Amino acid sequence: MELLNPRPGVGQIKVYRPIRPPEEDRAWIDLSLTVNPLGPSPAALAAYRKVATQIHRYPSADHERLRRAIARRYELDAERVVCAGGSDEMIHLVCQAYAGPGDEVLTHEHGYRGFLKAVRASGATPVVAMERDMVVDVDAMIDRAGERTKLCFLANPNNPTGTYITAEAVQRLRAGLPKHTLLVLDSAYAEYCRRNNYSEGTELVESCDNVMMVRTFSKIHGLAGLRVGWAYGPGSVVGALNHVRGPFNVSLPAQEAAIAALADTGHEEATFAHTAHWLPWLSHELEAIGVRVYPSVCNFILARIPPDPSLGVPQVTEHLARRGILVKSVTDYALTDCLRITIGSEEENRAVVAALREILEE
Numbered sequence: 001m002e003l004l005n006p007r008p009g010v011g012q013i014k015v016y017r018p019i020r021p022p023e024e025d026r027a028w029i030d031l032s033l034t035v036n037p038l039g040p041s042p043a044a045l046a047a048y049r050k051v052a053t054q055i056h057r058y059p060s061a062d063h064e065r066l067r068r069a070i071a072r073r074y075e076l077d078a079e080r081v082v083c084a085g086g087s088d089e090m091i092h093l094v095c096q097a098y099a100g101p102g103d104e105v106l107t108h109e110h111g112y113r114g115f116l117k118a119v120r121a122s123g124a125t126p127v128v129a130m131e132r133d134m135v136v137d138v139d140a141m142i143d144r145a146g147e148r149t150k151l152c153f154l155a156n157p158n159n160p161t162g163t164y165i166t167a168e169a170v171q172r173l174r175a176g177l178p179k180h181t182l183l184v185l186d187s188a189y190a191e192y193c194r195r196n197n198y199s200e201g202t203e204l205v206e207s208c209d210n211v212m213m214v215r216t217f218s219k220i221h222g223l224a225g226l227r228v229g230w231a232y233g234p235g236s237v238v239g240a241l242n243h244v245r246g247p248f249n250v251s252l253p254a255q256e257a258a259i260a261a262l263a264d265t266g267h268e269e270a271t272f273a274h275t276a277h278w279l280p281w282l283s284h285e286l287e288a289i290g291v292r293v294y295p296s297v298c299n300f301i302l303a304r305i306p307p308d309p310s311l312g313v314p315q316v317t318e319h320l321a322r323r324g325i326l327v328k329s330v331t332d333y334a335l336t337d338c339l340r341i342t343i344g345s346e347e348e349n350r351a352v353v354a355a356l357r358e359i360l361e362e
């Protein structure tokens with residue numbers, strides 16, 4: 001049996017536990033994952049259906065058409081784009097290529113948990129810098145970097161806090177990191193953040209040889225179920241990622257739907273407008289019943305339940321579930337009194353507010 005043991009540390013990696021609706025025959029309002037409430041673009045859906053008769057074939061191994069479509073849309077060099085089965089796979093590939101036992105990988109206190117999973121899977125040691133009131137603290141991150149820091153993951157904006165740091169702060173972080181550290185900018189929610197002082201990272205990637213950016217089709221593009229992500233980075237980094245990835249890591253329907261989604265800017269705008277309307281509405285309604293809402297630039301909000309010894313997150317999520325609503329409790333982010341609520345359709349947003357009002361105003 002000894003021979004069948006996995007590498008040291010594998011058993012300690014947390015298994016992702018999905019939030020499952022209790023097995024009741026009802027239509028659930030699922031606001032627990034950060035997906036697009038408008039669904040996929042109709043153009044992406046048509047492209048997906050169109051390749052249905054071709055799924056006995058392997059997909060393109062170099063993702064050439066998809067890379068070119070990404071490059072055209074975002075004005076990038078297609079040779080420096082690499083694709084993966086979701087940005088989660090990309091994060092794993094980066095760790096696999098750049099970190100291992102004895103190395104450290106830096107991230108931030110409430111940073112996206114996919115980072116920790118990938119770091120631990122690579123055998124490297126995660127180092128976590130504290131945040132300040134749910135916002136990344138650049139100085140704290142620079143303080144925790146050192147000789148052994150191979151990678152630094154920054155989710156900007158971050159999930160589950162919804163907050164972001166400015167382009168200038170990201171530049172300061174880059175300048176303060178050792179030259180041998182690759183800064184990985186996870187910009188999964190970039191399309192939702194249109195603040196003047198924000199940058200998704202393209203310029204930094206183009207001006208530095210130790211910065212890369214990771215993006216996804218799961219969020220504003222509404223293709224979470226298909227699993228498509230991509231990265232833009234220095235040629236050497238893209239080369240390394242191509243060395244470690246599997247040849248057919250993005251499925252045929254996923255590549256076709258992603259190409260179509262990129263061209264459907266109307267769907268993207270509609271999604272942005274929907275979020276821009278309902279995010280402030282939801283924040284305002286929750287604040288009116290005593291819930292603290294952190295300032296989000298994403299398609300979800302982090303909501304802190306007011307202190308009450310008899311009414312914590314478990315009671316609130318249970319009450320919501322009784323009303324047919326699922327939200328994400330973020331205890332795995334050490335946020336024991338918070339919920340992450342994704343912006344849903346109008347009806348869903350109104351339903352979650354009504355259910356929270358029932359229990360919090362009782």
Ligand SMILES: Cc1ncc(COP(=O)(O)O)c(C=O)c1O
Pocket residue numbers: 034085086087088089112114155157158159186188189215216217218224227228229
């Ligand atoms: C910040 C961030 N990065 C990466 C991911 C992974 O997304 P995907 O693997 O679907 O591209 C998520 C998903 O929630 C996320 O919030």
